[in-house]
Amino acid sequence: MNTPHSMYCDMTKLNPNWRLRAAVLLLALGLASAWAQTVPTVTLQAGPGTGGFALDGVVQAVHQTTVSAQANGRIVTLRVKAGDQVKAGQLLATIDDRDAVVATQRSQAQMLQATAEHRNMQAQYERTRELQQKGFVSKAALDTASSQLQAAQAATEQAKASVQQSGIGVSHTRVVAPYAGWVLQTHLQEGDLALPGSPVVTIYAPQPLRAVVQMPGARAAEARSATQTTLEVLGATGGGVALKPTGRQIVPSADPVSQTSEWRWDIAPQDAAHLIPGQQVRVQFDGASSGAVASLMVPSQAIVRRGELTAVYVAQGKGFVLRAIRTGAQKTAQAQEVIAGLRTGDVVALDPVKAASQR
Template sequence: MRSLHHFPPWRPARGLPAALLCLGALVASVAAAQGGVQVPTVAAQVQSVGSGFELDGVIEPVKQSIISAQAGGRIGSMLVKAGDKVKAGQLLATIDDREALTGVERSQAQVAQAQAELRNAQSQFDRTRDLQSKGFVSAAALDTADSQLKSAKAGRDQAGAGAKQSALAQGFTRVSAPFDGWVLQAQAEAGDLAVPGKPLLTIYAPEPLRVVVQVPVSRSAAARSAGVIEVAVPGASGGLQWVRPASLSSMPTADPVSQTIEWRLELSPEAGRALLPGQQVRVRFASGQQERMVLPQAAILRRGELTAVYVVSGTQFVLKAIRLGADQGQAGVAVLAGLTAGDRVALDPVKAGLAGAQPAAAQ
């Protein structure tokens, strides 16, 4: 008879049940994490907030000068560069002064000649006066000598004025700083040709600073009627704080191209200490109070041009696009459209976007 082979009963490999249990636990934990995320919410409430609008402004130095050449010639040396700190009276650049120096020498020679002619005229006048007193010459001869003396004095004064003018022109070949500050820009280099009126350097004083903001003509009335005008500057803790300008003014005319009116808000030294010229800041024109829906900044999702929040719908979250208004500081940011009073909004939009996320129970 053909013998039958008996096979041992099947048994799982050693260690396999434990691996399956671990995998199942991992899958269960992931599913629980995705389906059981509890996201806290906040109710959208209407609050009384300050009305107004915000605009971008630019920091500018109040004291800024464009140093131009006052004499013509080749720039011999440029002793500073952009970013250098300078003191009032410090030499910044020199211009070839050979022509000016020649003018100074010519003027000095003319002064010497005029003084010699004056001495000769004075001696002639004295001799003629003595002779006229003794009756040897006429009174007309004395008058002639007197006229020559006065002409010699005028010639001396004219030569002296010319010498001063030549010395002044020679001094224009040495460009110095008008005040303490920083070099903002260098518009010329050594070897360039300098002509009167050509800009060489731009210098500014670090204090005081001001904010220049362009207000649209359509909002000029609202800006003038604003009860509070504030500027957002870096605070001591690293965030932003709103401060009021020390003084403000607006230009009496509008720009014909941009249709804006320039406002200048001068900052106190304390407010402008952490700011730099060219830096952008926010300017807020606030007037009165109005009812606005306000949400915390943390609840708002910003992705490119999308501004939205997750709103509770049943037991899930639905993404809704919103339009924001002015920043209300610690109170949050105003919502102009997209929500209704009472809507519950997720405080963590990242977690609310996970699959299966649910609103946490109200405390």
């Protein structure tokens, strides 16, 4: 019968390195336990707010135009694409102008005919007037000749107007840029049928730009009383750049469904030079008169930014889970306000790298 001592001796004979392997395993478990214990955390507590709030909006071009077709016909050439820079008056597209050219030629022929008829009526009037002065024709004959001359003159003027109108029709087959800017989108391609009013190209001017927010009616009074308004434009990494608006406009109407009104803030030219329409912007209202509201602050070092994701690692069970959050104003260099995604009592990891290893 084998005793524990004999079994121990047999194991050492079969695997002389077992002690080393066991020591390595125990060391690894000890390091993992120590690692888990060294993840610094903080428990969130609601603190006094500053009486402010934030709303999300978007950067918008003040001058953005959808250039539409003004003539019937197929698109013959489309000379621009999305992302192209254009100058004022630059040709964007051409529409088949054969019908317009034929109409112009017809109008020109009618004008030549009307001009010839007018010259004939002018000569006939002169002869009738001379004969009337000599007593060979009556005053009624002269009046008739005068009426015919006036009718011929009116027909000539009408023919000239028709030529001008047909010329405008030809010009409508050329779609040009109304101002210098950038092509945002093309709506038709070569060969597509264009009708009057059909969108062809959308362009925008890179300056000036503005920030636009849909303001809830319940918060309008609070926003008006804010002592400071800051625009935070979110970048590709999730971080924000704080800007000071140069002016504000409030559209005096409300959406009947959402009960919001549009508020606009002008962006300074030097700031707008680094922005493009469509970027997300957060408008922060500080010092509102509604009173300070309790807010959650999270240390900046705990925030993880991955592309459009802003998140923190929150303790759950024996590990951590990544939770998306919505941040507010950057109150200090070390802390940022959290307006959604966390609540009082949540335990947040201060070292996201270490917390990620325990997910």
